[in-house]
Amino acid sequence: MSTNSIKASSTFFDRFNNQDIVKFSLTNQNNVTVSAISLGATLYEFSIPTNTGRTNLVLNYPNSGDYLANPFYVSMGIGRTGGRIKDGQLPLNGQTYQLQTNEGTTTLHGGPNGFNTQVWDGEIVEEDGEPTIQFHHTQLSSEDGFPGDIDVTIIYRLTNDNTLKLTFEATALNEDTVFNPTYHTYFNLGDNDTILKHNLQVNAEQHLEFDDKKLPTGNFLSVENTPFDFRQTTSLGNAIQNMQNTPEKGFDDIFKINDDAINNTIATLQDPETNRSVSITSDRNGLVVFTANSFTKEDMNFSRTNGIGIPYEGVALEAQNLPDATRFDNFGDIIIKAGETKVHEIDYHVEF
Numbered sequence: 136m137s138t139n140s141i142k143a144s145s146t147f148f149d150r151f152n153n154q155d156i157v158k159f160s161l162t163n164q165n166n167v168t169v170s171a172i173s174l175g176a177t178l179y180e181f182s183i184p185t186n187t188g189r190t191n192l193v194l195n196y197p198n199s200g201d202y203l204a205n206p207f208y209v210s211m212g213i214g215r216t217g218g219r220i221k222d223g224q225l226p227l228n229g230q231t232y233q234l235q236t237n238e239g240t241t242t243l244h245g246g247p248n249g250f251n252t253q254v255w256d257g258e259i260v261e262e263d264g265e266p267t268i269q270f271h272h273t274q275l276s277s278e279d280g281f282p283g284d285i286d287v288t289i290i291y292r293l294t295n296d297n298t299l300k301l302t303f304e305a306t307a308l309n310e311d312t313v314f315n316p317t318y319h320t321y322f323n324l325g326d327n328d329t330i331l332k333h334n335l336q337v338n339a340e341q342h343l344e345f346d347d348k349k350l351p352t353g354n355f356l357s358v359e360n361t362p363f364d365f366r367q368t369t370s371l372g373n374a375i376q377n378m379q380n381t382p383e384k385g386f387d388d389i390f391k392i393n394d395d396a397i398n399n400t401i402a403t404l405q406d407p408e409t410n411r412s413v414s415i416t417s418d419r420n421g422l423v424v425f426t427a428n429s430f431t432k433e434d435m436n437f438s439r440t441n442g443i444g445i446p447y448e449g450v451a452l453e454a455q456n457l458p459d460a461t462r463f464d465n466f467g468d469i470i471i472k473a474g475e476t477k478v479h480e481i482d483y484h485v486e487f
């Protein structure tokens with residue numbers, strides 16, 4: 136007899152590019168469900184029971200095809216490298232590797248053949264008496280243009296204290312390379328169509344300065360006396376209001392996580408109306424906050440709003456190492472040496 140306290144299942148999701156896409160689910164003792172689809176190892180559902188049914192706290196689409204029909208990476212797995220690499224040129228070991236580009240001259244989120252475009256091999260794997268979802272993919276250099284092949288496993292674990300633990304494990308198979316994965320998870324914790332009534336707290340004294348292509352200059356800017364100051368719990372709607380004179384009309388920014396917050400809670404998002412919150416713990420030194428400023432009605436077939444996209448419909452919180460890290464001395468280490476394995480983790484703890 137099974138004594139698992141977490142229930143697991145897998146079902147056919149749809150067909151995409153002549154491949155079967157599979158949906159895997161885990162449900163804990165509090166009736167919290169996490170599910171993921173094999174296209175992009177995408178976080179499809181993080182749902183909680185409510186008085187009237189269930190609410191999904193992350194944005195999703197009904198069909199696989201919707202995910203790649205727009206530039207928004209909705210809750211998808213991102214790699215090898217989250218964020219932008221200048222001119223698609225990766226400095227590594229004294230050489231410069233020309234990568235594939237997908238935003239003008241820039242390589243964004245691993246380029247046009249990054250993790251999010253791959254159909255991952257998924258399975259339910261029992262570990263320490265509980266089921267987990269494990270996605271596996273060997274990302275080839277010939278596929279995405281980065282040096283070396285890497286063997287990658289993304290593991291979803293759900294606990295009975297309502298924490299989703301996402302682990303990335305990568306082994307560099309034949310050459311030194313880089314690994315800076317993240318999840319492009321868009322949260323909307325409330326019952327409204329936007330996150331303007333949410334509060335955000337981020338353990339960051341500084342954020343990155345960008346050039347006009349949103350590439351880091353290498354400078355850190357203080358959050359003090361700016362709309363970027365989320366050190367205390369702050370209204371996201373008010374902060375977005377204070378960003379209306381910027382081209383983005385909201386946040387699309389990278390916070391440098393304070394050293395003492397790394398491996399601890401780096402950020403907390405909450406919805407005061409419903410009293411729901413998510414706290415993010417991670418070993419990474421950066422957090423992208425993207426308030427979906429540029430969501431449009433086109434190609435945005437969201438389940439939540441019955442087919443349309445709306446600016447500020449969700450907020451993407453992407454824990455990652457600061458981007459383009461091999462171009463700067465003080466952005467952190469994203470290199471994996473040939474034969475080496477690196478592991479990163481992002482945990483999301485929900486309360487409701």
Ligand code: GAL
Binds near residue numbers: 207208218425453
């Ligand atoms: C974010 C990035 C944004 C935008 C978004 C996806 O990580 O900072 O500029 O590209 O991803 O639409």
